[in-house]
Amino acid sequence: MLAQFGDSITDSRAFWFSLRYKRNNAPPEMVKAFDLVSSHMIEDCWDRKGPENGNQGGKTIRWADQNLSKWLMRLNPEVAIVMFGTNDLNSVPGTEYEKKMRLVVQRCLDNGTIVILTTIPPRHGFTEEAAEFSKIIRSIARDLEVPLIDYHAEILQRRPEDWDGALDKFKDYQGYNVPTLIARDGVHPSAPEQYRGDYSAESLTRNGFELRNYLTLLKYGEVIDQVLTAQK
Structure with a gap:
Protein backbone atom coordinates (compact mmCIF):
# COMPACT_ATOMS: atom_id res chain seq x y z
CA MET A 1 0.00 0.00 0.00
CA LEU A 2 1.40 3.37 -1.10
CA ALA A 3 0.04 6.58 0.48
CA GLN A 4 0.38 10.09 -0.93
CA PHE A 5 0.41 12.78 1.78
CA GLY A 6 0.49 16.35 0.49
CA ASP A 7 -1.22 19.45 -0.87
CA SER A 8 -2.51 20.28 -4.37
CA ILE A 9 0.81 19.26 -5.94
CA THR A 10 0.04 15.74 -4.70
CA ASP A 11 -3.77 15.82 -4.95
CA SER A 12 -3.58 16.59 -8.68
CA ARG A 13 -3.99 13.60 -10.98
CA ALA A 14 -1.12 15.02 -13.01
CA PHE A 15 0.96 13.49 -10.19
CA TRP A 16 1.36 9.70 -10.07
CA PHE A 17 -2.09 8.78 -11.50
CA SER A 18 -1.09 9.74 -15.05
CA LEU A 19 1.98 7.49 -14.95
CA ARG A 20 -0.23 4.45 -15.16
CA TYR A 21 -1.41 5.26 -18.67
CA LYS A 22 1.24 7.14 -20.62
CA ARG A 23 5.03 7.00 -20.49
CA ASN A 24 6.30 8.05 -23.90
CA ASN A 25 10.08 8.18 -24.39
CA ALA A 26 10.69 6.67 -20.95
CA PRO A 27 14.41 6.04 -20.37
CA PRO A 28 15.52 2.49 -19.44
CA GLU A 29 15.78 3.19 -15.71
CA MET A 30 12.18 4.42 -15.71
CA VAL A 31 10.90 1.37 -17.60
CA LYS A 32 12.61 -0.87 -15.05
CA ALA A 33 11.20 1.10 -12.11
CA PHE A 34 7.67 1.07 -13.56
CA ASP A 35 7.75 -2.70 -14.00
CA LEU A 36 8.97 -3.11 -10.42
CA VAL A 37 6.34 -0.77 -8.98
CA SER A 38 3.51 -2.28 -11.05
CA SER A 39 4.33 -5.79 -9.87
CA HIS A 40 4.53 -4.73 -6.22
CA MET A 41 1.97 -1.96 -5.61
CA ILE A 42 -1.78 -2.42 -5.13
CA GLU A 43 -3.33 -1.20 -8.38
CA ASP A 44 -5.66 1.43 -6.94
CA CYS A 45 -2.68 3.19 -5.34
CA TRP A 46 -2.11 4.85 -8.71
CA ASP A 47 -5.09 6.98 -7.69
CA ARG A 48 -5.95 7.37 -3.97
CA LYS A 49 -6.65 11.11 -4.22
CA GLY A 50 -8.58 13.26 -1.76
CA PRO A 51 -8.51 14.28 1.92
CA GLU A 52 -9.48 10.82 3.16
CA ASN A 53 -6.22 9.64 1.57
CA GLY A 54 -4.09 12.44 3.00
CA ASN A 55 -3.91 14.89 0.10
CA GLN A 56 -5.87 18.09 -0.56
CA GLY A 57 -5.22 21.49 -2.12
CA GLY A 58 -4.32 24.42 0.10
CA LYS A 59 -3.17 22.33 3.06
CA THR A 60 -0.10 22.69 5.26
CA ILE A 61 1.92 20.54 7.63
CA ARG A 62 -0.53 21.56 10.39
CA TRP A 63 -3.28 19.65 8.59
CA ALA A 64 -1.04 16.62 8.27
CA ASP A 65 -0.15 16.74 11.95
CA GLN A 66 -3.83 16.96 12.91
CA ASN A 67 -5.03 14.15 10.63
CA LEU A 68 -2.13 11.72 10.34
CA SER A 69 -3.40 9.30 12.98
CA LYS A 70 -6.65 8.63 11.14
CA TRP A 71 -4.84 8.29 7.79
CA LEU A 72 -2.47 5.73 9.26
CA MET A 73 -5.35 3.87 10.88
CA ARG A 74 -7.41 3.85 7.68
CA LEU A 75 -4.63 3.15 5.17
CA ASN A 76 -1.82 1.53 7.19
CA PRO A 77 0.56 2.25 4.30
CA GLU A 78 3.70 0.27 3.63
CA VAL A 79 5.24 3.41 2.09
CA ALA A 80 4.17 7.07 2.24
CA ILE A 81 5.28 9.84 -0.10
CA VAL A 82 5.25 13.05 1.96
CA MET A 83 5.45 16.60 0.60
CA PHE A 84 4.07 19.63 2.41
CA GLY A 85 5.49 23.15 2.49
CA THR A 86 4.39 25.21 -0.51
CA ASN A 87 1.35 26.58 1.34
CA ASP A 88 3.33 26.84 4.57
CA LEU A 89 5.77 29.38 3.12
CA ASN A 90 3.53 32.35 3.91
CA SER A 91 1.59 30.92 6.84
CA VAL A 92 3.73 28.61 9.01
CA PRO A 93 6.99 29.69 10.71
CA GLY A 94 10.01 27.62 9.78
CA THR A 95 10.52 26.39 13.34
CA GLU A 96 6.95 25.11 13.54
CA TYR A 97 7.22 23.57 10.08
CA GLU A 98 10.34 21.65 11.06
CA LYS A 99 8.90 20.47 14.38
CA LYS A 100 5.63 19.24 12.89
CA MET A 101 7.29 17.64 9.85
CA ARG A 102 9.66 15.71 12.11
CA LEU A 103 6.69 14.52 14.16
CA VAL A 104 4.77 13.45 11.05
CA VAL A 105 7.72 11.47 9.73
CA GLN A 106 8.46 9.87 13.10
CA ARG A 107 4.84 8.85 13.62
CA CYS A 108 4.84 7.20 10.20
CA LEU A 109 8.03 5.35 11.09
CA ASP A 110 6.54 4.28 14.43
CA ASN A 111 3.63 2.83 12.44
CA GLY A 112 6.08 0.76 10.40
CA THR A 113 5.61 2.96 7.33
CA ILE A 114 8.61 3.83 5.16
CA VAL A 115 8.59 7.56 4.40
CA ILE A 116 9.82 9.03 1.12
CA LEU A 117 10.27 12.74 1.82
CA THR A 118 10.12 15.25 -1.04
CA THR A 119 11.50 18.78 -1.01
CA ILE A 120 9.14 21.47 -2.27
CA PRO A 121 9.52 23.24 -5.62
CA PRO A 122 10.82 26.81 -5.75
CA ARG A 123 8.03 29.38 -5.60
CA HIS A 124 7.70 32.81 -7.19
CA GLY A 125 8.10 35.53 -4.56
CA PHE A 126 9.27 33.02 -1.95
CA THR A 127 12.54 31.85 -3.46
CA GLU A 128 14.61 32.10 -0.28
CA GLU A 129 11.87 30.64 1.90
CA ALA A 130 11.35 27.64 -0.39
CA ALA A 131 15.10 27.01 -0.37
CA GLU A 132 15.14 27.15 3.44
CA TYR A 151 12.60 17.95 -6.18
CA HIS A 152 13.72 21.50 -5.37
CA ALA A 153 17.33 20.80 -6.35
CA GLU A 154 16.33 18.87 -9.48
CA ILE A 155 14.26 21.81 -10.75
CA LEU A 156 17.08 24.30 -10.16
CA GLN A 157 19.61 21.98 -11.76
CA ARG A 158 17.54 21.71 -14.94
CA ARG A 159 16.33 25.33 -15.16
CA PRO A 160 18.59 27.42 -12.89
CA GLU A 161 17.71 30.76 -14.47
CA ASP A 162 14.17 30.36 -15.76
CA TRP A 163 12.29 27.72 -13.75
CA ASP A 164 9.65 30.33 -12.90
CA GLY A 165 6.69 30.40 -15.28
CA ALA A 166 5.69 33.79 -13.85
CA LEU A 167 8.67 35.45 -15.56
CA ASP A 168 7.92 38.02 -18.26
CA LYS A 169 9.53 35.78 -20.90
CA PHE A 170 6.57 33.41 -20.45
CA LYS A 171 3.85 36.09 -20.59
CA ASP A 172 2.35 34.64 -23.77
CA TYR A 173 1.57 31.34 -22.01
CA GLN A 174 -1.30 30.60 -19.64
CA GLY A 175 -1.89 28.33 -16.67
CA TYR A 176 0.02 25.07 -16.72
CA ASN A 177 0.97 25.37 -20.41
CA VAL A 178 4.30 27.07 -19.77
CA PRO A 179 7.41 25.40 -21.25
CA THR A 180 9.40 25.49 -18.02
CA LEU A 181 9.07 23.60 -14.74
CA ILE A 182 6.77 25.90 -12.75
CA ALA A 183 3.39 27.06 -14.08
CA ARG A 184 2.38 30.63 -14.89
CA ASP A 185 1.12 31.11 -11.32
CA GLY A 186 4.69 30.67 -10.05
CA VAL A 187 3.49 28.06 -7.56
CA HIS A 188 2.46 24.74 -9.10
CA PRO A 189 4.48 22.45 -11.35
CA SER A 190 3.81 22.99 -15.04
CA ALA A 191 2.08 20.51 -17.33
CA PRO A 192 2.25 21.84 -20.91
CA GLU A 193 0.02 19.80 -23.15
CA GLN A 194 2.68 18.91 -25.71
CA TYR A 195 4.85 17.30 -23.02
CA ARG A 196 2.19 15.40 -21.08
CA GLY A 197 3.09 11.75 -20.72
CA ASP A 198 6.51 12.46 -22.24
CA TYR A 199 9.60 11.48 -20.26
CA SER A 200 12.28 12.51 -22.74
CA ALA A 201 15.20 14.57 -21.45
CA GLU A 202 13.64 17.62 -23.11
CA SER A 203 10.29 17.09 -21.40
CA LEU A 204 11.96 16.76 -18.00
CA THR A 205 13.10 20.38 -18.37
CA ARG A 206 9.65 21.61 -19.46
CA ASN A 207 7.01 19.66 -17.54
CA GLY A 208 7.22 19.98 -13.77
CA PHE A 209 4.67 17.30 -12.98
CA GLU A 210 6.34 14.74 -15.25
CA LEU A 211 9.67 15.53 -13.58
CA ARG A 212 8.13 14.81 -10.19
CA ASN A 213 6.59 11.60 -11.54
CA TYR A 214 9.94 10.48 -12.93
CA LEU A 215 11.81 11.17 -9.68
CA THR A 216 9.12 9.57 -7.52
CA LEU A 217 8.88 6.43 -9.64
CA LEU A 218 12.65 5.92 -9.49
CA LYS A 219 12.82 6.45 -5.73
CA TYR A 220 9.85 4.18 -4.97
CA GLY A 221 11.34 1.52 -7.23
CA GLU A 222 14.60 1.84 -5.34
CA VAL A 223 12.80 1.37 -2.01
CA ILE A 224 11.02 -1.72 -3.32
CA ASP A 225 14.25 -3.18 -4.68
CA GLN A 226 16.62 -2.36 -1.83
CA VAL A 227 14.36 -2.46 1.22
CA LEU A 228 11.02 -4.21 0.72
CA THR A 229 12.25 -7.07 -1.46
CA ALA A 230 15.23 -7.60 0.84
CA GLN A 231 12.88 -7.97 3.82
CA LYS A 232 11.05 -10.92 2.25
Missing part, protein backbone atom coordinates in the same frame (compact mmCIF):
# COMPACT_ATOMS: atom_id res chain seq x y z
CA PHE A 133 12.16 24.80 3.80
CA SER A 134 13.82 22.39 1.38
CA LYS A 135 16.97 22.56 3.48
CA ILE A 136 14.84 21.60 6.50
CA ILE A 137 13.46 18.58 4.62
CA ARG A 138 16.96 17.44 3.68
CA SER A 139 17.99 17.70 7.32
CA ILE A 140 15.01 15.67 8.52
CA ALA A 141 15.64 12.99 5.89
CA ARG A 142 19.26 12.76 6.97
CA ASP A 143 18.52 12.73 10.71
CA LEU A 144 15.72 10.16 10.52
CA GLU A 145 17.43 8.17 7.75
CA VAL A 146 14.53 8.17 5.31
CA PRO A 147 14.66 8.26 1.48
CA LEU A 148 14.66 11.72 -0.10
CA ILE A 149 13.48 13.08 -3.45
CA ASP A 150 15.18 16.46 -3.83
Whole structure:
Protein backbone atom coordinates (compact mmCIF):
# COMPACT_ATOMS: atom_id res chain seq x y z
CA MET A 1 0.00 0.00 0.00
CA LEU A 2 1.40 3.37 -1.10
CA ALA A 3 0.04 6.58 0.48
CA GLN A 4 0.38 10.09 -0.93
CA PHE A 5 0.41 12.78 1.78
CA GLY A 6 0.49 16.35 0.49
CA ASP A 7 -1.22 19.45 -0.87
CA SER A 8 -2.51 20.28 -4.37
CA ILE A 9 0.81 19.26 -5.94
CA THR A 10 0.04 15.74 -4.70
CA ASP A 11 -3.77 15.82 -4.95
CA SER A 12 -3.58 16.59 -8.68
CA ARG A 13 -3.99 13.60 -10.98
CA ALA A 14 -1.12 15.02 -13.01
CA PHE A 15 0.96 13.49 -10.19
CA TRP A 16 1.36 9.70 -10.07
CA PHE A 17 -2.09 8.78 -11.50
CA SER A 18 -1.09 9.74 -15.05
CA LEU A 19 1.98 7.49 -14.95
CA ARG A 20 -0.23 4.45 -15.16
CA TYR A 21 -1.41 5.26 -18.67
CA LYS A 22 1.24 7.14 -20.62
CA ARG A 23 5.03 7.00 -20.49
CA ASN A 24 6.30 8.05 -23.90
CA ASN A 25 10.08 8.18 -24.39
CA ALA A 26 10.69 6.67 -20.95
CA PRO A 27 14.41 6.04 -20.37
CA PRO A 28 15.52 2.49 -19.44
CA GLU A 29 15.78 3.19 -15.71
CA MET A 30 12.18 4.42 -15.71
CA VAL A 31 10.90 1.37 -17.60
CA LYS A 32 12.61 -0.87 -15.05
CA ALA A 33 11.20 1.10 -12.11
CA PHE A 34 7.67 1.07 -13.56
CA ASP A 35 7.75 -2.70 -14.00
CA LEU A 36 8.97 -3.11 -10.42
CA VAL A 37 6.34 -0.77 -8.98
CA SER A 38 3.51 -2.28 -11.05
CA SER A 39 4.33 -5.79 -9.87
CA HIS A 40 4.53 -4.73 -6.22
CA MET A 41 1.97 -1.96 -5.61
CA ILE A 42 -1.78 -2.42 -5.13
CA GLU A 43 -3.33 -1.20 -8.38
CA ASP A 44 -5.66 1.43 -6.94
CA CYS A 45 -2.68 3.19 -5.34
CA TRP A 46 -2.11 4.85 -8.71
CA ASP A 47 -5.09 6.98 -7.69
CA ARG A 48 -5.95 7.37 -3.97
CA LYS A 49 -6.65 11.11 -4.22
CA GLY A 50 -8.58 13.26 -1.76
CA PRO A 51 -8.51 14.28 1.92
CA GLU A 52 -9.48 10.82 3.16
CA ASN A 53 -6.22 9.64 1.57
CA GLY A 54 -4.09 12.44 3.00
CA ASN A 55 -3.91 14.89 0.10
CA GLN A 56 -5.87 18.09 -0.56
CA GLY A 57 -5.22 21.49 -2.12
CA GLY A 58 -4.32 24.42 0.10
CA LYS A 59 -3.17 22.33 3.06
CA THR A 60 -0.10 22.69 5.26
CA ILE A 61 1.92 20.54 7.63
CA ARG A 62 -0.53 21.56 10.39
CA TRP A 63 -3.28 19.65 8.59
CA ALA A 64 -1.04 16.62 8.27
CA ASP A 65 -0.15 16.74 11.95
CA GLN A 66 -3.83 16.96 12.91
CA ASN A 67 -5.03 14.15 10.63
CA LEU A 68 -2.13 11.72 10.34
CA SER A 69 -3.40 9.30 12.98
CA LYS A 70 -6.65 8.63 11.14
CA TRP A 71 -4.84 8.29 7.79
CA LEU A 72 -2.47 5.73 9.26
CA MET A 73 -5.35 3.87 10.88
CA ARG A 74 -7.41 3.85 7.68
CA LEU A 75 -4.63 3.15 5.17
CA ASN A 76 -1.82 1.53 7.19
CA PRO A 77 0.56 2.25 4.30
CA GLU A 78 3.70 0.27 3.63
CA VAL A 79 5.24 3.41 2.09
CA ALA A 80 4.17 7.07 2.24
CA ILE A 81 5.28 9.84 -0.10
CA VAL A 82 5.25 13.05 1.96
CA MET A 83 5.45 16.60 0.60
CA PHE A 84 4.07 19.63 2.41
CA GLY A 85 5.49 23.15 2.49
CA THR A 86 4.39 25.21 -0.51
CA ASN A 87 1.35 26.58 1.34
CA ASP A 88 3.33 26.84 4.57
CA LEU A 89 5.77 29.38 3.12
CA ASN A 90 3.53 32.35 3.91
CA SER A 91 1.59 30.92 6.84
CA VAL A 92 3.73 28.61 9.01
CA PRO A 93 6.99 29.69 10.71
CA GLY A 94 10.01 27.62 9.78
CA THR A 95 10.52 26.39 13.34
CA GLU A 96 6.95 25.11 13.54
CA TYR A 97 7.22 23.57 10.08
CA GLU A 98 10.34 21.65 11.06
CA LYS A 99 8.90 20.47 14.38
CA LYS A 100 5.63 19.24 12.89
CA MET A 101 7.29 17.64 9.85
CA ARG A 102 9.66 15.71 12.11
CA LEU A 103 6.69 14.52 14.16
CA VAL A 104 4.77 13.45 11.05
CA VAL A 105 7.72 11.47 9.73
CA GLN A 106 8.46 9.87 13.10
CA ARG A 107 4.84 8.85 13.62
CA CYS A 108 4.84 7.20 10.20
CA LEU A 109 8.03 5.35 11.09
CA ASP A 110 6.54 4.28 14.43
CA ASN A 111 3.63 2.83 12.44
CA GLY A 112 6.08 0.76 10.40
CA THR A 113 5.61 2.96 7.33
CA ILE A 114 8.61 3.83 5.16
CA VAL A 115 8.59 7.56 4.40
CA ILE A 116 9.82 9.03 1.12
CA LEU A 117 10.27 12.74 1.82
CA THR A 118 10.12 15.25 -1.04
CA THR A 119 11.50 18.78 -1.01
CA ILE A 120 9.14 21.47 -2.27
CA PRO A 121 9.52 23.24 -5.62
CA PRO A 122 10.82 26.81 -5.75
CA ARG A 123 8.03 29.38 -5.60
CA HIS A 124 7.70 32.81 -7.19
CA GLY A 125 8.10 35.53 -4.56
CA PHE A 126 9.27 33.02 -1.95
CA THR A 127 12.54 31.85 -3.46
CA GLU A 128 14.61 32.10 -0.28
CA GLU A 129 11.87 30.64 1.90
CA ALA A 130 11.35 27.64 -0.39
CA ALA A 131 15.10 27.01 -0.37
CA GLU A 132 15.14 27.15 3.44
CA PHE A 133 12.16 24.80 3.80
CA SER A 134 13.82 22.39 1.38
CA LYS A 135 16.97 22.56 3.48
CA ILE A 136 14.84 21.60 6.50
CA ILE A 137 13.46 18.58 4.62
CA ARG A 138 16.96 17.44 3.68
CA SER A 139 17.99 17.70 7.32
CA ILE A 140 15.01 15.67 8.52
CA ALA A 141 15.64 12.99 5.89
CA ARG A 142 19.26 12.76 6.97
CA ASP A 143 18.52 12.73 10.71
CA LEU A 144 15.72 10.16 10.52
CA GLU A 145 17.43 8.17 7.75
CA VAL A 146 14.53 8.17 5.31
CA PRO A 147 14.66 8.26 1.48
CA LEU A 148 14.66 11.72 -0.10
CA ILE A 149 13.48 13.08 -3.45
CA ASP A 150 15.18 16.46 -3.83
CA TYR A 151 12.60 17.95 -6.18
CA HIS A 152 13.72 21.50 -5.37
CA ALA A 153 17.33 20.80 -6.35
CA GLU A 154 16.33 18.87 -9.48
CA ILE A 155 14.26 21.81 -10.75
CA LEU A 156 17.08 24.30 -10.16
CA GLN A 157 19.61 21.98 -11.76
CA ARG A 158 17.54 21.71 -14.94
CA ARG A 159 16.33 25.33 -15.16
CA PRO A 160 18.59 27.42 -12.89
CA GLU A 161 17.71 30.76 -14.47
CA ASP A 162 14.17 30.36 -15.76
CA TRP A 163 12.29 27.72 -13.75
CA ASP A 164 9.65 30.33 -12.90
CA GLY A 165 6.69 30.40 -15.28
CA ALA A 166 5.69 33.79 -13.85
CA LEU A 167 8.67 35.45 -15.56
CA ASP A 168 7.92 38.02 -18.26
CA LYS A 169 9.53 35.78 -20.90
CA PHE A 170 6.57 33.41 -20.45
CA LYS A 171 3.85 36.09 -20.59
CA ASP A 172 2.35 34.64 -23.77
CA TYR A 173 1.57 31.34 -22.01
CA GLN A 174 -1.30 30.60 -19.64
CA GLY A 175 -1.89 28.33 -16.67
CA TYR A 176 0.02 25.07 -16.72
CA ASN A 177 0.97 25.37 -20.41
CA VAL A 178 4.30 27.07 -19.77
CA PRO A 179 7.41 25.40 -21.25
CA THR A 180 9.40 25.49 -18.02
CA LEU A 181 9.07 23.60 -14.74
CA ILE A 182 6.77 25.90 -12.75
CA ALA A 183 3.39 27.06 -14.08
CA ARG A 184 2.38 30.63 -14.89
CA ASP A 185 1.12 31.11 -11.32
CA GLY A 186 4.69 30.67 -10.05
CA VAL A 187 3.49 28.06 -7.56
CA HIS A 188 2.46 24.74 -9.10
CA PRO A 189 4.48 22.45 -11.35
CA SER A 190 3.81 22.99 -15.04
CA ALA A 191 2.08 20.51 -17.33
CA PRO A 192 2.25 21.84 -20.91
CA GLU A 193 0.02 19.80 -23.15
CA GLN A 194 2.68 18.91 -25.71
CA TYR A 195 4.85 17.30 -23.02
CA ARG A 196 2.19 15.40 -21.08
CA GLY A 197 3.09 11.75 -20.72
CA ASP A 198 6.51 12.46 -22.24
CA TYR A 199 9.60 11.48 -20.26
CA SER A 200 12.28 12.51 -22.74
CA ALA A 201 15.20 14.57 -21.45
CA GLU A 202 13.64 17.62 -23.11
CA SER A 203 10.29 17.09 -21.40
CA LEU A 204 11.96 16.76 -18.00
CA THR A 205 13.10 20.38 -18.37
CA ARG A 206 9.65 21.61 -19.46
CA ASN A 207 7.01 19.66 -17.54
CA GLY A 208 7.22 19.98 -13.77
CA PHE A 209 4.67 17.30 -12.98
CA GLU A 210 6.34 14.74 -15.25
CA LEU A 211 9.67 15.53 -13.58
CA ARG A 212 8.13 14.81 -10.19
CA ASN A 213 6.59 11.60 -11.54
CA TYR A 214 9.94 10.48 -12.93
CA LEU A 215 11.81 11.17 -9.68
CA THR A 216 9.12 9.57 -7.52
CA LEU A 217 8.88 6.43 -9.64
CA LEU A 218 12.65 5.92 -9.49
CA LYS A 219 12.82 6.45 -5.73
CA TYR A 220 9.85 4.18 -4.97
CA GLY A 221 11.34 1.52 -7.23
CA GLU A 222 14.60 1.84 -5.34
CA VAL A 223 12.80 1.37 -2.01
CA ILE A 224 11.02 -1.72 -3.32
CA ASP A 225 14.25 -3.18 -4.68
CA GLN A 226 16.62 -2.36 -1.83
CA VAL A 227 14.36 -2.46 1.22
CA LEU A 228 11.02 -4.21 0.72
CA THR A 229 12.25 -7.07 -1.46
CA ALA A 230 15.23 -7.60 0.84
CA GLN A 231 12.88 -7.97 3.82
CA LYS A 232 11.05 -10.92 2.25
